[in-house]
Amino acid sequence: MSDAFRAAPQLSAFLNFVVERTVEGRAAELKGYTIAVEGLGRPADFNPQLDPIVRVEAGRLRRALAQYYAGDGRGDPVQISMPVGGYVPVFTWFGGEGSRAPAESTDDAPEPDRRAARRWAGLTLAALALGLLALGWWYMKPAREPVKSAATEQVAGARSEAPAALALARVAITIPAPPSDPKLADVLRRFSALLVDAMARFDDLVTIKAPPPGSALAEEVDYVIEIDAQGLDSGAVGLARLRSVRDGRIVWTTSSSRSSLATLHESDLAEMARRLATRLAEPFGVIPADARQFTTSPAVRCILKAFDARRTVLPEMHLAARVCLAQLTEQEPGFYPAWAHLAIMTLAEHGAAPAAPAATPPDDADDVRPPLDRSLAAALTAVRLAPSGARAYQALMKVMLLRGAADDAIQMGREAQARNPYDPEIMAEVGALYVRLDRPLEGLPLLERATSLSVARPPRYDFYAFLGSYLVGAGKASESYAAMLAADSSPLSLLGQALAAGSDTEKRAKALSQLTEKSPLFGQDPRAFLERRGFAGSVIDRILAALGLNTP
DSSP states (O other): OOHHHHTOHHHHHHHHHHHHHHHTTOGGGOOHHHIIIIISOOOTTOOTTTOOHHHHHHHHHHHHHHHHHHTTTTTOSEEEEOOTTSSOOEEEESSSSOSSOOOOOOTTSOHHHHHHHHHHHHHHHHHHHHHHHHHHHHHHSOOOOOOOOHHHHHHHHHHHHHHHHTOOEEEEEEOSSOOSSHHHHHHHHHHHHHHHHHHHTOTTTEEEEOOOTTOOOOSOOSEEEEEEEEEETTEEEEEEEEEETTTOOEEEEEEEEESOGGGOOHHHHHHHHHHHHHHHHSTTSHHHHHHHHHOOOHHHHHHHHHHHHHHHOOHHHHHHHHHHHHHHHHHOTTOHHHHHHHHHHHHHHHHHOOSSOOOOOTTOTTOOOOHHHHHHHHHHHHHHHOTTOHHHHHHHHHHHHHTTOHHHHHHHHHHHHHHOTTOHHHHHHHHHHHHHTTOHHHHHHHHHHHHHHOTTOOHHHHHHHHHHHHHHTOHHHHHHHHHHHTTOOSHHHHHHHHHHTTTOHHHHHHHHHHHHHHOHHHHHOHHHHHHTTTOOHHHHHHHHHHTTOOOO
């Protein structure tokens, strides 16, 4: 149990509330709203559809109880659990007859039964009081070494594995052999600091370590970026290589040279650091590409699965990623990347729902909300957990756009860019936002930069760059981006192919036929297909007119 859990009074309030209501025979009242308002002190206007605090705390409480009863609470006469799927606790009695809290007695019960029920309730309350006191003492006590036994060793093993399971790719940036030249060593130190800052912005993909120059790695990491510089006449040659710690592979190397250190300014170092960080850490960069093949972290696999599902737009990949992310939020409700990506993935159900049913966290007992509401709740949770997380604001931007709040979407996009101005995924998404809102002159510079920085980019970057160029009448640029869409068969790429076909009616008809097959909604109502993706009415009119589909 972490120090943060030990010092979280909200869990104690949650547990006391649900136990008291159940023992009083009022278990039917244990719904999300009631627990939040009466148990956790939320205001009366609390909306459980927008704030998942009860579900988050329930997941934390289940894990806290399981850890307590696997260790210090093994000998307690009553064990409390809260099965997944609801908020009603179950009491298991180990000190006498029975295994559950008694049901509320009825007026038809004989008098002896009522007396027995009252006696049982008193015993249960007394045992629960002792159990809760013991649990509270354990919960708030200082950390200490557990007693070594087979059971506690197994629990300790599971506890030590949990953080690793949710670890992102851990990357150390090192200077193995600092140069003897003080000026060169200072340049390398400044560059290292700038690289650390830039790579740390990708906080849903990597965790950055920065050991002192020349020191050994103090913590376990997955990758090491080793940087070096060698003097050459009045200039220098900079070298960098990415090494996999697990198997010693050299994953990637690069070098650059400067003819004179005297002309090397801080802005030059910053730009080099930003480009290197982007090349290595962006969603389709070197480190994620290697992790797709070799990572052992379930969290990394799950997040990369989400990026790949959005890239391919395949229903089976979408479902697998959604289920995986929902499981991560259940396993660790404080893991912000899972909430951010779950918010983005759930939006696809609104745009063109996959054939498979929606996947929601298993302990969300009554979550029948529309996709946009679930996406908003997940995005707000991500922002609350990580106010500095760019991906959280990217998710909130996408939700706001589809909810019709264009100005709020633009503001959230700016917030995402401010937190990570180096991520091509965010650049492309914000650029696409402007294009859909019929502001292509604002979106095109971002899309052009995103496509130039991400070699292995998803086709949607090129689609929105094509559409922006098409809307402003930049024929040559639109042709260049359209050529990148020709080999892809995702819905947006097929829409781009149909627009790029121009007067070639056969080519356009083929692309539209494939698009209708991929997305039946387009065949039924092409305007609704575009509206559900956040396109402004003026952009929809131009697209449908160009395709000969703008009928009243």
